[in-house]
Amino acid sequence: xxxxxxxxxxxxxxxxxxxxxxxxxxxxxxxxxxxxxxxxxxxxxxxxxxxxxxxxxxxxxxxxxxxxxxxxxxxxxxxxxxxxxxxxxxxxxx
Numbered sequence: 306x307x308x309x310x311x312x313x314x315x316x317x318x319x320x321x322x323x324x325x326x327x328x329x330x331x332x333x334x335x336x337x338x339x340x341x342x343x344x345x346x347x348x349x350x351x352x353x354x355x356x357x358x359x360x361x362x363x364x365x366x367x368x369x370x371x372x373x374x375x376x377x378x379x380x381x382x383x384x385x386x387x388x389x390x391x392x393x394x395x396x397x398x399x
Contacts, residue, residue: 317344353397360393 320330334341351359363386374380 356393356397360390360397363387363390363393 320327322330331341333339367383367386367390370379370383370386374383
């Protein structure tokens with residue numbers, strides 16, 4: 306950032322690779338004066354109200370799918386939603 310008048314952009318993404326490559330990427334970013342932060346994306350970052358809201362939305366989705374699904378692959382989404390609801394409820398109890 307040579308003159309400080311550049312338009313700065315922010316992008317959020319995840320990187321999946323080996324530890325060594327993550328370190329090399331961090332070194333590259335540091336060497337090129339690119340600001341970055343580690344972001345932990347865990348359900349624990351969501352409050353219980355958010356998790357309850359998501360669970361309620363999924364339950365509503367299950368009801369809609371069960372009423373309207375005409376194909377087995379569509380009906381399977383209800384099963385997937387139910388499994389996600391179980392995971393969320395388990396997370397909320399921790």
